[in-house]
Amino acid sequence: MLHKIQAEKFGSRGEGMAHAVEACVHCGFCLPTCPTYLTMGEEMDSPRGRIFLMKEVLEGNLSVDQAAPYVDRCLGCLACETSCPSGVRYGHLISPYRAYAQKNRKNNLFQKTFRWLLMESLPHPGRFRFLLQMAVFSRPLQGLLPRMLRSPLSLLPKTIPKEDDLPEIFPAKGDQRARVALLTGCAQQVLAPEINRATLRVLSENGVEVVIPKSQGCCGALAMHLGEVERAKISARKNLEVFENAGPLDAIVTNAAGCGSGLSEYRDLFHGEPEEERAKNLFALVQDVSLFLHNLGLKKPSGWPEPRKIAYHDACHLSHAQGVREAPRELLRSIPNLILMEPLEWEVCCGSAGTYNLEHPETADLLGQRKAKNLADTGADAVATGNIGCLVQVRNQLEKTGSNIHVFHTMQILEEAYRNGA
Amino acid sequence: MKDRAALIKDLGRIFPPDRLLDSSAQLAPYESDGLTCFRSRPSAVVLAETQEEVIQTVRWCYQHSVPFMARGSGTSLSGGSVPVADGVVIALNRLSRIVQLDPVERTVTVEPGVVNLKVSEVAAPYNLYYAPDPSSQQICTIGGNLAFNSGGAHCLKYGMTSNHVLGIKAVLPDGEVVHFGGPSLESAGPDLTGFYCGNEGLFGVALEVVLRLLPKPEFFRTVMAAYDSMEAAGNAVTRIVSSGLLPGALEIMDRLAIKAAEAAVQAGYPKDAAAILIVELDGEKDAVESDYIRLSALINETGANTVIVARDTVERMKIWKGRKSAFSAVGRLSADFIVQDGVVPRARLGEALAEIERLSNIYNLRVANVFHAGDGNLHPLILYDGREEGALERAEELAGKIIKLCISMGGSITGEHGVGLEKKAYLPEMFSPVDIETMERVRAQIDPKFISNTGKMLPGGEAPALVIRGLHPLEKEGILSRE
Ligand SMILES: Cc1cc2nc3c(=O)[nH]c(=O)nc-3n(C[C@H](O)[C@H](O)[C@H](O)COP(=O)(O)OP(=O)(O)OC[C@H]3O[C@@H](n4cnc5c(N)ncnc54)[C@H](O)[C@@H]3O)c2cc1C
Ligand code: SF4
Ligand code: SF4
Numbered sequence: 023m024l025h026k027i028q029a030e031k032f033g034s035r036g037e038g039m040a041h042a043v044e045a046c047v048h049c050g051f052c053l054p055t056c057p058t059y060l061t062m063g064e065e066m067d068s069p070r071g072r073i074f075l076m077k078e079v080l081e082g083n084l085s086v087d088q089a090a091p092y093v094d095r096c097l098g099c100l101a102c103e104t105s106c107p108s109g110v111r112y113g114h115l116i117s118p119y120r121a122y123a124q125k126n127r128k129n130n131l132f133q134k135t136f137r138w139l140l141m142e143s144l145p146h147p148g149r150f151r152f153l154l155q156m157a158v159f160s161r162p163l164q165g166l167l168p169r170m171l172r173s174p175l176s177l178l179p180k181t182i183p184k185e186d187d188l189p190e191i192f193p194a195k196g197d198q199r200a201r202v203a204l205l206t207g208c209a210q211q212v213l214a215p216e217i218n219r220a221t222l223r224v225l226s227e228n229g230v231e232v233v234i235p236k237s238q239g240c241c242g243a244l245a246m247h248l249g250e251v252e253r254a255k256i257s258a259r260k261n262l263e264v265f266e267n268a269g270p271l272d273a274i275v276t277n278a279a280g281c282g283s284g285l286s287e288y289r290d291l292f293h294g295e296p297e298e299e300r301a302k303n304l305f306a307l308v309q310d311v312s313l314f315l316h317n318l319g320l321k322k323p324s325g326w327p328e329p330r331k332i333a334y335h336d337a338c339h340l341s342h343a344q345g346v347r348e349a350p351r352e353l354l355r356s357i358p359n360l361i362l363m364e365p366l367e368w369e370v371c372c373g374s375a376g377t378y379n380l381e382h383p384e385t386a387d388l389l390g391q392r393k394a395k396n397l398a399d400t401g402a403d404a405v406a407t408g409n410i411g412c413l414v415q416v417r418n419q420l421e422k423t424g425s426n427i428h429v430f431h432t433m434q435i436l437e438e439a440y441r442n443g444a
Numbered sequence: 445m446k447d448r449a450a451l452i453k454d455l456g457r458i459f460p461p462d463r464l465l466d467s468s469a470q471l472a473p474y475e476s477d478g479l480t481c482f483r484s485r486p487s488a489v490v491l492a493e494t495q496e497e498v499i500q501t502v503r504w505c506y507q508h509s510v511p512f513m514a515r516g517s518g519t520s521l522s523g524g525s526v527p528v529a530d531g532v533v534i535a536l537n538r539l540s541r542i543v544q545l546d547p548v549e550r551t552v553t554v555e556p557g558v559v560n561l562k563v564s565e566v567a568a569p570y571n572l573y574y575a576p577d578p579s580s581q582q583i584c585t586i587g588g589n590l591a592f593n594s595g596g597a598h599c600l601k602y603g604m605t606s607n608h609v610l611g612i613k614a615v616l617p618d619g620e621v622v623h624f625g626g627p628s629l630e631s632a633g634p635d636l637t638g639f640y641c642g643n644e645g646l647f648g649v650a651l652e653v654v655l656r657l658l659p660k661p662e663f664f665r666t667v668m669a670a671y672d673s674m675e676a677a678g679n680a681v682t683r684i685v686s687s688g689l690l691p692g693a694l695e696i697m698d699r700l701a702i703k704a705a706e707a708a709v710q711a712g713y714p715k716d717a718a719a720i721l722i723v724e725l726d727g728e729k730d731a732v733e734s735d736y737i738r739l740s741a742l743i744n745e746t747g748a749n750t751v752i753v754a755r756d757t758v759e760r761m762k763i764w765k766g767r768k769s770a771f772s773a774v775g776r777l778s779a780d781f782i783v784q785d786g787v788v789p790r791a792r793l794g795e796a797l798a799e800i801e802r803l804s805n806i807y808n809l810r811v812a813n814v815f816h817a818g819d820g821n822l823h824p825l826i827l828y829d830g831r832e833e834g835a836l837e838r839a840e841e842l843a844g845k846i847i848k849l850c851i852s853m854g855g856s857i858t859g860e861h862g863v864g865l866e867k868k869a870y871l872p873e874m875f876s877p878v879d880i881e882t883m884e885r886v887r888a889q890i891d892p893k894f895i896s897n898t899g900k901m902l903p904g905g906e907a908p909a910l911v912i913r914g915l916h917p918l919e920k921e922g923i924l925s926r927e
Contacts, residue, residue, distance in 0.1 A: 023480040024780060024830040047775035048480045050519045050583045054559065063537040063557075064465075064491055065518070071473030078472050088469040107708040108775030 023048055027080045034294030035118035042115035043077045045108050046070065052102035052110075057371040058095050061388045066092040069102035069112060076119050086126045093123065095382060097375035098247055099338035104369060113343070117246060117290065124249030137248050186215035192222045192232040199229035200272040200318060203265055205285065207278035208240045210410040217410065220437035221277045221311055227440050228321050233271070235264045243284025244377065246291065258288050262300050265307075274304070275311045277433055279340035279409035282310050286344065310340055312408060312432055316349035323439035325358030332435060333363040333402035335393070335416060337409035338371050350408055350432045357439045363400035367392070374415035390419035398425050405429045448530050451508060452488045455532070458500045463491040474533055477518045477525040478580075479782070481836065482865055486513075486527035493538045495555070495613075495651040501534055502648060503619035511898040514649040516557065516585030521783045522864030524592065524644055528898045534649060536587050542566050543652060550657045551610060551627050556587025556650045563655060572657040575602040578860070579768040587650050593642035595860040597693040597767065598724075600818030602658070604860065606641035611654035614640065616647060617891035627654050644862050645897035647890050661692070661726035665736045666760045669748035670717035674698055674801070674813075677719035678794035680746040681817040684723065685790060687742060689735055692726040694818030700777060701770050701812040701825070708773035711766025714750045721748075721817070722767055724760075770814045771825065778810070778827035780836070784843050785861035786850035790820040799849055800824055807842045809835075821859030822850070848873065863901040871902070 025043045029036035052069040053059045059068035066075065072093055078084040093116075102112050188206065202225065206218050225232050242257030265274055276282035285308045288301035309317075332354060340346045354362050373379055373389030393416060397405055405420075405427060407413055417429040455464055465471060466488045475483040487510075492498045505512045511531035518525045527533045540557035547570035552563060560581040563574040577596035578584055584594065590612070595604040602608075611625035624636035640647060671677040677696050684694065697705065697720050702713045713720055723739060725732045743751060754760035774781055788796040797813065800822075804811040812825040824846055828839040847857050847870050857863070857870045872880060883902060888894075 044779040045775055047478075047772050047779075047781070048476060049478055049580070049772040049775075050517050051580070051769070051772055053517065053583050063540075064535070065473040065489075066465075066470055068473075074473045074475075075469060078469075084469055084472065088467070092469065107769035107772035109708060109773075110775075 023074075023077075025077050025081060027077065032080065032118065032122060035114070035121075035290065038111070038114035038290070038293070039076075039080065039118055042111050043073060043080075045110045046073045046106075047108050048074075049108070051107055052105050055101040055105040055369045057097055057099060057101070057373070057389050058385065060370060061385060061392075067095055069106075072096055073110070073112070073115065076115060079123075080119070086123045087128050090123065090127060093119070095385060097338070097371050097373070097378050099371035099375055100342035101338065101369045101371065104342045113287075114290065117249075117287070120247070120249035121251040122249075137250075183213070183215055186211070186219065188218060188222070188234045190234055190236060192226055192234065194229045194231040195226045196229055198231055201231045201233070201270065202273045202275045202314065203233045203235060203268045203271050205238060205241060205261075205274060205276045205278075205281055206234060207276070207281045207410060210278050210281075213414065214410060214431075217277060217431045217433060220431065221275075221433040224315070224433050224436045224440065225275070225311070228315060228318060230318070232275075233268050235268050238264045241281040241284035242291075243280050243287070246284065246287060248377070251291070254291060258291055258301070259297065261285070262288070262297065262304060265304060266300070271307060273309045273314050274307045275309055275314050277311045277408070277431065278411075279310065279337040279344065279346075280411055282308060283339040283343035310344060310346050310349070310408065312340075312350035312353055313344075313346050316352055320353055320356055323357050323436060324442050325360060325439050326442055327359070329359045329361055330404065331361045331363050331400070331402040333365055333397050333400040333405050334432075335365065335372065335397060335405050335407040335412060335429075336368050337407055337412045338375065340408045341369070346408075350406070353432065353436060354406060357436070360435075360439070363402045365393075365396040365400050367396055372412050372415050372419070374409075374411040379415055386415070387419075390415055391423070394419040394423050394425065398423065398427060402427060404435070406432045406435050408432050448487050448510070451510070452532075454508075455488060455490060455501070455504065458497055458504065459490050459492075463493070465489040465491070474515070474518070474527060474535070477520040477523060477864075479521055479523065479866075481780075481782070482523040482526045484526050484529045486533045487530045489515075489527075489533040489535055491535050491538055495539065498534055498536070498539065498649050498651060499615045499619070499621060501532065502615045502617065505532055505895055506617065506619050506893060509893055509895060511895045513897045514556070514587060514591070514645050516588030516591075517559070517580075517583045519580045519584045520588065520592065520864060521785065521861045522858070522866040524862045524864035524897075524900060525588070526865060531895075531898070536585065536649075539651075540585075545570075546627070547572065547657075549627060550659075551654055552657055553611075553627070553652060553654045554586055555652055556585060556590070558586050560584050560586060560589060563657075567657050568660075570657075571660050573660050574608065574655055575658050576605045576608055579771060581768075586653055586655070590641055590650055590653060591643055591645050592860065592862040595816070595819075595821070597695055597722075597764075597816060599860075600694055600816065601690055601692045601726075606638055608656045609637050609641055609653060610656055612637050612640050612650055613652040614648050614650045617893065617896035621651075625654070642862075644864065644901045646887055646901060648896055663727065663729040663732045664692075664754075664760060665725040665732055665739070666754040666763055667723045667739065667743065668713065668752045668754075668763050669721045669723070669743050669746075670714045670750040671719045671721065671746075671748055672717070674719045674797050675794050676747055677721045678797060678817070680721055680743065680748070681793060682791060683742055683746055684739065685818065687738065689725075689739060689742075691723050691739075691818065693722065693724040694816070695722040695767055696720070696813065696815055696817040697722075697767065697770060698813040700810060700827075701774065701814045702766075704773040704775075704777050704812065705766035705770045707776050708769050709762075709765045711762050712752065713766055717750065722763060767814070770812075771823075774812050774825050774827065777812070778829065780828050780830035780839075781812075782826045782828075782839050782843050783861070784822070784824045784826065784846050785859050786822050786824075786847055786855060786857055787859045788820045788822060788850050788853045788855040790818070792853050793817060793820060796822065796849065796853060800846060803842055803845050803849075807838050809839055809842055811842075816859070819859070820855065822846075823859075844870070865900055868901055 029040040065071040075089040242254035245254040292301045372393040373386035379386035511528040536557040543553040545552045810827040828835040
């Protein structure tokens with residue numbers, strides 16, 4: 023669509039923003055896959071509407087604060103990119119826009135403090151663990167807290183898993199076919215260390231040696247999605263260095279889709295800056311573990327004695343942001359006696375979306391319930407997914423409906439399928 | 445309009461604050477339809493959730509002489525759902541219940557905000573479907589389809605929306621609630637549902653629509669044939685139709701459209717083809733198979749250089765996906781374009797296309813063609829660069845030439861996208877003053893205060909303040925002026 027955005031005014035990523043607006047032909051094909059449009063049925067809360075609103079702000083016709091309620095409600099799930107025939111790169115608009123908006127909005131002290139707290143805790147396993155312990159401990163007092171602080175508490179696990187120190191190198195079983203580095207994911211390693219363990223065993227089983235650099239840090243996705251660019255860059259620089267020094271690698275694998283797409287976003291983050299080349303090199307190596315295994319050729323697991331129905335839940339940051347849909351399905355299908363179930367509305371976000379369920383609990387709940395129903399309707403015994411955030415959200419939402427369907431990471435299912443034969 | 449703003453507050457009696465939108469950030473996204481070159485801002489948008497709310501809003505508008513416009517998903521391509529400036533937009537997306545589905549009578553009653561594709565989805569368990577399939581079917585609403593009498597790839601065999609609407613409940617612009625037709629296939633007296641279809645929002649708001657469902661075709665044969673020239677593809681259409689075959693769909697895409705669709709959804713179209721023809725036979729297996737033998741022979745004779753036959757549903761959907769996303773996919777080639785919609789007699793297709801190509805060269809603007817060849821419904825997409833001074837004006841002029849071409853060939857100025865704002869200036873070229881006066885009289889009977897989607901379709905009347913550069917064709921014709 024026509025616009026009068028002066029791209030130069032918005033730094034190195036201005037051109038990308040202008041380009042996304044330009045490519046949008048206002049056809050509305052993205053509306054039916056947008057989770058907020060589906061639940062609210064209003065144009066401001068649709069991709070088309072948001073693109074229009076952001077355009078108006080960038081052109082100077084609206085203030086950041088006027089557009090904020092609607093842009094803030096965007097989950098960043100990128101379903102709109104998948105469904106757009108015109109090739110609009112919505113991600114190239116929303117990320118830099120959020121950074122711009124973060125700088126130019128009036129103070130919202132409560133939100134700022136809340137975000138600060140998130141960014142000071144989630145990406146730091148030690149602090150996060152401490153906070154979790156405090157929170158679990160204080161659960162009986164929940165009722166006294168304001169709604170915004172109560173919702174994160176309700177997402178917490180009942181108990182916090184024991185700390186698990188991962189080795190620096192996890193050797194390949196048998197002949198070595200590849201050597202990769204693993205990004206462990208900060209929150210994931212605290213909430214569900216068993217996912218990294220399962221990933222290591224599956225990779226090893228497939229002849230892959232895994233390096234787990236000790237000094238790796240948060241990928242920076244959280245800060246990026248909240249528009250805190252400088253903070254994100256600090257994390258990104260550190261990781262660039264860490265992975266460059268990890269020795270010869272066939273890939274940097276990620277098993278948390280959010281972190282995977284976070285690493286992939288370094289390219290955009292450093293667009294037009296000295297680190298750009300290095301970020302591109304890193305990007306060339308980053309791969310979700312499911313895609314990596316699929317390309318490598320999966321060693322056949324032994325599977326189960328009885329048939330098991332497993333529904334696959336697409337994590338937005340895997341399916342929409344990284345375009346990985348088939349690989350995890352193929353891996354699961356290769357397990358003997360596994361019947362893969364497909365839920366309706368695969369493309370619609372479960373409402374987890376990073377810290378979204380913390381900031382917009384009502385919308386997140388609506389979406390979570392919708393997802394839980396679609397998954398339960400498949401008649402599956404368990405759900406497999408590729409992202410810790412979705413895993414926690416879907417598990418909680420299923421529990422709420424009284425369902426006893428368990429939710430696992432795809433790697434956990436694979437690991438079990440190997441173990442059964444051993 | 446200060447008074448209007450104060451008056452609008454009064455709508456708070458019908459709607460809670462979160463469903464009465466009146467701030468700039470809330471209104472801006474409602475300014476345009478599927479084309480962003482027309483924009484105009486309403487005073488308010490109301491998000492109606494019940495039929496009663498719609499009725500009350502229309503009565504309120506009538507009482508206060510405030511213009512209103514019903515809005516579905518805003519995918520109109522003719523300015524049809526551009527708000528009436530300073531009027532009220534009644535957004536119907538939340539008025540979307542499936543009221544009743546009768547698998548025995550094969551009817552379904554829906555509210556207007558129901559999305560076209562959803563109707564087929566709810567009918568699927570009974571092996572039924574809703575036939576009209578505009579390319580925008582995953583998002584356009586039944587209300588919008590009804591107002592524009594929308595068609596789709598399959599309307600050659602199955603007809604347009606009006607052929608599938610059995611009954612309508614609507615609130616007329618003066619607040620009267622009427623029922624036309626009903627669930628029965630037979631009805632006595634004048635065909636009032638037919639009369640209501642295609643009204644472009646001028647006859648109030650449809651509240652409930654009874655639709656006819658059809659049994660899903662048992663079997664399909666979908667063929668994609670590529671040609672070295674547009675003319676060859678056009679001739680193939682003539683051959684197929686005159687052979688007596690009645691395909692469910694018969695579509696043509698040209699080189700540019702193929703390129704765009706391939707980039708968007710990788711439909712597997714040959715990238716170097718000058719034109720492709722998509723033919724789909726549907727119905728009972730035996731009949732389809734025997735037709736298919738005849739069709740294959742015909743296509744062979746027409747000099748197609750590549751022929752792909754879908755082997756299963758996945759391949760069939762792939763062929764269609766390219767066609768259905770073609771409009772929006774053109775956005776990849778050019779950020780700005782106008783979609784035209786005209787009809788020429790089928791036998792003169794080749795001639796019309798050659799003339800469009802000639803005009804495209806004269807105006808130095810690329811034109812992509814995607815169209816329902818079976819019924820001569822052309823959809824030239826005129827690509828221009830909005831940042832280039834004067835480009836939009838050239839594009840609009842070219843669009844006008846194409847429309848006049850359709851009229852001069854004995855065709856029509858719209859096949860399915862409606863007249864809206866875009867083409868109302870051309871109405872007098874197709875109809876005599878007496879015809880138009882008659883239409884005006886009918887309209888005045890139904891909408892004495894001229895408040896229902898004021899300024900659309902019929903020439904004259906107050907039109908919204910258009911935010912486009914340069915002179916709009918309506919202005920050139922002296923029909924419209926801007927302050
Ligand atoms: C990419 C693309 C492809 C398209 N392909 C096709 C195609 O193949 N065939 C085709 O025919 N069209 C096509 N269209 C045009 C458009 O989708 C149709 O005209 C559609 O019917 C509009 O539906 P809508 O819900 O978006 O209505 P809107 O655009 O919101 O409204 C259209 C008109 O209907 C009126 N209206 C809406 N609801 C009601 C109601 N309840 N009562 C009374 N009036 C009402 C409005 O006032 C307006 O005048 C396409 C559009 C796009 C963007
Ligand atoms: S589908 Fe793409 S082009 Fe169409 S409205 Fe959405 S973002 Fe814009
Ligand atoms: S990213 Fe997701 S929530 Fe945001 S506009 Fe796109 S589809 Fe909607």
